[in-house]
Structure formats: structure tokens, C-alpha cells
Amino acid sequence: MTLAKPQNLLLASLLICSMLVYGQEDSLKISRDDWESLVRRIERLEQKQANPQKWGYRHAGSPDAMTGATVRNDTATASGRRTGGRLTLGGYGEVAAKYCFYSNNYLRYGKTPEKYSRDRYGEVDLPHVVFFIGYDFGRGWSMGSEIEFEHGGTESAIEIEEEEGGEYESEIERGGEVALEQFWLQKRFNDYAVLRAGMQVLPVGGLNAHHEPTEFFGVYRPEGEFTIIPSTWHEVALTFMGRTKFGLHYQLMLVPGLDSDRFNRKNWINPGAGSPYEFKLANVWAGVARVEYKGVQGLRLGLSAYCGNSFRNTLSRSSGEIDSNEALKKIKGTVTIGSFDFCYNDHNVILRGGLTYGHLGDAAAITEYNIGMRKGSVSSKQWVASDAIAAGAEVGYDFFSLNAKLRERRQRFFVFARYDYYDSMFRYDNRPTNAYAWCGRHRVAAGVNYFPIRDLAVKAEFAYGILNPGVRADGTVGKIFNDEPLVALGIAYSGMFKL
Numbered sequence: 001m002t003l004a005k006p007q008n009l010l011l012a013s014l015l016i017c018s019m020l021v022y023g024q025e026d027s028l029k030i031s032r033d034d035w036e037s038l039v040r041r042i043e044r045l046e047q048k049q050a051n052p053q054k055w056g057y058r059h060a061g062s063p064d065a066m067t068g069a070t071v072r073n074d075t076a077t078a079s080g081r082r083t084g085g086r087l088t089l090g091g092y093g094e095v096a097a098k099y100c101f102y103s104n105n106y107l108r109y110g111k112t113p114e115k116y117s118r119d120r121y122g123e124v125d126l127p128h129v130v131f132f133i134g135y136d137f138g139r140g141w142s143m144g145s146e147i148e149f150e151h152g153g154t155e156s157a158i159e160i161e162e163e164e165g166g167e168y169e170s171e172i173e174r175g176g177e178v179a180l181e182q183f184w185l186q187k188r189f190n191d192y193a194v195l196r197a198g199m200q201v202l203p204v205g206g207l208n209a210h211h212e213p214t215e216f217f218g219v220y221r222p223e224g225e226f227t228i229i230p231s232t233w234h235e236v237a238l239t240f241m242g243r244t245k246f247g248l249h250y251q252l253m254l255v256p257g258l259d260s261d262r263f264n265r266k267n268w269i270n271p272g273a274g275s276p277y278e279f280k281l282a283n284v285w286a287g288v289a290r291v292e293y294k295g296v297q298g299l300r301l302g303l304s305a306y307c308g309n310s311f312r313n314t315l316s317r318s319s320g321e322i323d324s325n326e327a328l329k330k331i332k333g334t335v336t337i338g339s340f341d342f343c344y345n346d347h348n349v350i351l352r353g354g355l356t357y358g359h360l361g362d363a364a365a366i367t368e369y370n371i372g373m374r375k376g377s378v379s380s381k382q383w384v385a386s387d388a389i390a391a392g393a394e395v396g397y398d399f400f401s402l403n404a405k406l407r408e409r410r411q412r413f414f415v416f417a418r419y420d421y422y423d424s425m426f427r428y429d430n431r432p433t434n435a436y437a438w439c440g441r442h443r444v445a446a447g448v449n450y451f452p453i454r455d456l457a458v459k460a461e462f463a464y465g466i467l468n469p470g471v472r473a474d475g476t477v478g479k480i481f482n483d484e485p486l487v488a489l490g491i492a493y494s495g496m497f498k499l
Helices: 005-022 032-050 205-209 223-228 319-323 363-371 404-409
Strands: 087-100 121-125 128-138 141-150 157-161 167-171 178-190 193-201 234-243 248-256 285-293 299-308 335-346 349-360 387-398 412-427 440-453 456-467 484-498
Touching: 178 234, 205 223, 205 299, 205 335, 205 349, 223 349, 223 387, 223 412
Parallel strands: none
Antiparallel strands: 087 121, 087 128, 087 484, 128 141, 141 178, 157 167, 178 193, 193 234, 234 248, 248 285, 285 299, 299 335, 335 349, 349 387, 387 412, 412 440, 440 456, 456 484
């Protein structure tokens, strides 16, 4: 969006030539007025080079999920000319590596976990690479789109199936690992009323609402919410949202329901959000609500909720077959999720955290139904909990703030600590054994985040996962599964730029 100095000289030459060619015969010499006009034009171009933000070519922050497509940073002059652009480009990406001091064998949570206590493994990954394009059509109309490449962008993955004797299988997940995460059109009537339709992120929980890698300290997304609910959770939805002048932002959404066929013990309702088909079933519907308060400098408080049925959102049986069976006819599989999240970012301190709790109605009946499905179905055929929980908090202090020169450079260096507790089998109906104690764990982590510039973070952390105790073979309660320590390194960026 800027012109280099050679281009400025070329422009100056062209202007001079034009005045010579089209000028009168007696004006082959450039007049003082023409020369001063030319100098002013060149000065303005160099000002745009030195301070592009003043001329509309500036960083636009992240998309404002609560009020509109992207942050609007353009202003109108007295003549009505817009100083900012209509096009927004941006996105975020992560490069990560970790070394785990525990096993990744699919039997590590089986009957003899001690066999794997000395195992180690390492991984490198591109967890998420996302590109965003937004456009302001004018008169309140705008669009936004996001394409996401997960784990390097392959469309299929080889997985070891724990329920099928460790067989290797090639699987397609959510239609591939390259996904259109967002595509929506919206009409902004005013600050209080914005209507949006299309593929959108559901802001259930703090992680979904603020999932960019510069919005959390860890190398990877916080494990709790990431485990029990989809992240980033996106659906085709109709949304009404807005904000008030008192710092209150609100969002209401109508979305297709989840598919209970694919609920499981490890991730609770998480897999039920996607679709293995070329379309998303919408036999049942759900509602989403989120409210954020930003009326105090540096503080954000958020409440979000999800509620909808899940049992009939399947192709395994028709509604007629379900209604003809008295036992199945009563099953609704209502999923209810409530979440509170907060963030304080001021005085060189960042404090973030949240609590998410979910309940699944008819969990025992859904478990029995899924386990009895035929081989080859999309169901994992596993136990699913009636309740799941995830809670966590992190705090970091910017030590570069103590040095005046580093403050002037706007570099930051956070030392942070984090704690999480989550359990995808927190409560259950008639579960026969405690074999799924590994689904719940405490996790502590500490590390650093270095921001050489505002939108780029270099991360390092050490984390230690402590798995829930269970009943041993001798009947005593204690440690059954191996703890899971790891070290991780990563680099990430996140930014939006209005052109």
C-alpha cells in the first residue's frame, strides 16, 4: 500500500513530462506554482510512507465477533471521503513442537498402563493456519470469510482405532482438514442491531469467542474447553447482535443441533458438531446466547450458553422408525452448556480464565443406542457422560515493562502460570467400572511469551498433567494411569489489516 522512493521519482518525472508535453509553448519552463504543487504531491506520498496509519493503511485489530465483520478504522472527512479502505485481510497461524514424557500408545489407558510408563515421543505441528478476507460493501452491508488449514492442511488422516484392536484406518474428519470456517453476510442497521447469516463461530466459552493464538499463553489451546466442546465451533447460523454505549455486547444465534451418534467418552459432545456428510443435518435446532461486558478499562466479562436437542439429528434411523419405538420416542438428548469467562489486561498484567459446564439429557439411553449401532456406522459406540466440566485460569506479568527502553520499543515478555481441571466423564449413568478415570485430570503449566511486535508471539512452556485417581485391582483408591509431563515451543501470529 506504500510507494518506494524510486516510484516517487518516477511519478515526479511523469508529472514534469506531462506539463512539458501538454503545456503551452511559452511554458516549457515549469512555473513556480507548478513546481510547488509537484513538491507538495511528493511530500504527501512520503508522509504516507512514514505514517501509513494516518492515511488509512493501518492495523485493524481482530474481527469484532460481537458487533460486526471487522473493526472499522476508517473515518469520514468533512467532504464525506473515507480515509480507510473497504477490504480487510488477515488471519492467524501457529507453528508448534513438543516433547512428551509419556506414551502415545493407544493402550496407555488400558488395563496395564504401567507397561508404557517409560515411553517418550515428540511432535511438530501446524495446529491452525487461518486466512481471513472481509469486505465492506457500504450502506451497512459487509461480508467475512475464513479458510482454515489444520495440522498442515491434509484432507485425510491415519488413525489407530482404540475400539477395533488398534487397527490402522484412513479417516476423513469434518470433510477434511481444510475447512471453510466462516463465510457470512451481514447488515448493520446501527450499533444496537446487526443481522448476520452464514457460517459463523459459535462464541460458547471463552476459547471459542477469543481463540486467536495471541489470546492465550500456552503453545496449544487450553485443553479443558478444547476437549469437551468444539474449538473453533462453527455452524451455519442466523445471528442478531449489537452493543450498547455502556460497554455491553450481546449475541443471539439460531443453529442446527448436534448429532448424538458421535458423542464419546474422551471428547463428550465435541465430535457431534461436525458432519461426515456433504451437508449438515438440521432435524433439530439449538440456540446460542452470549453477553460480554467491557465497560471498565482492561476488563472483559463474558457469559455464554447453548441449548438444543441432539438425538434425532442422525441418518442412522428415520424419524418414523424412532417414533415407532416407545423407548426411543422419548429420547431427546438435550445438550445444555453454560460458561463464564473473564480477562483483565492492564497494568502490565494479563489474567484470564473461565468455567464451562455441560449436561446431556438421556445420556444412558444414548450410550445404549450408540453401542448397539451396526459396524461401519459413524458412531464411536462408546459411553458418553451426562455431565462434563472444564475450568482454568492463567496469569502473566510483562517484565519488559520494567525497562524504559523496552517499553518504548513496545516489546513484551510475559512470564505466566496456568492451571486447568477438566473431565469429559464428570458424571455418568450406570457406568459399570472406573476404567474412564483418565478422562479427568488436573494440569499445571508455566512458561514465557515474548512479543517482539504486537501481533507475533514466541512461546515456551512446561506442563504437567495429573490424571484422576481410580480404584486399583486390590480395591484401594489411588493412582492408576501415568502422569503426562511435556515441554513445548511455538511461534504464532494474529492480525487484521484494513486496506
